Amino acid sequence: GVRRFEDVVAIIERLTNWIFIILLVLAVLFIILAAFAYLTAGGDEEKVSKAHQRIIYAVVALAVGFLAKGVSFIVAQLLGQGA
Numbered sequence: 161g162v163r164r165f166e167d168v169v170a171i172i173e174r175l176t177n178w179i180f181i182i183l184l185v186l187a188v189l190f191i192i193l194a195a196f197a198y199l200t201a202g203g204d205e206e207k208v209s210k211a212h213q214r215i216i217y218a219v220v221a222l223a224v225g226f227l228a229k230g231v232s233f234i235v236a237q238l239l240g241q242g243a
Contacts, residue, residue, distance in 0.1 A: 183222065183225035
């Protein structure tokens, strides 16, 4: 019934909120690690390259987090209007 549907939507929202928070924390962690790598690189191309990779990982983590939030919103809207 309607109650089960609302429970499923609530679970999906909670799950995407947790995923978003975890990915946000990971992104901040990767940015801090990248900043530390830049500061300690001393011109070493390999260390600078690793710092660039960490920044890319941070951006990907943020993108996936926002995508998860967006998908949950879209699914809730589509299912909510269809019911």
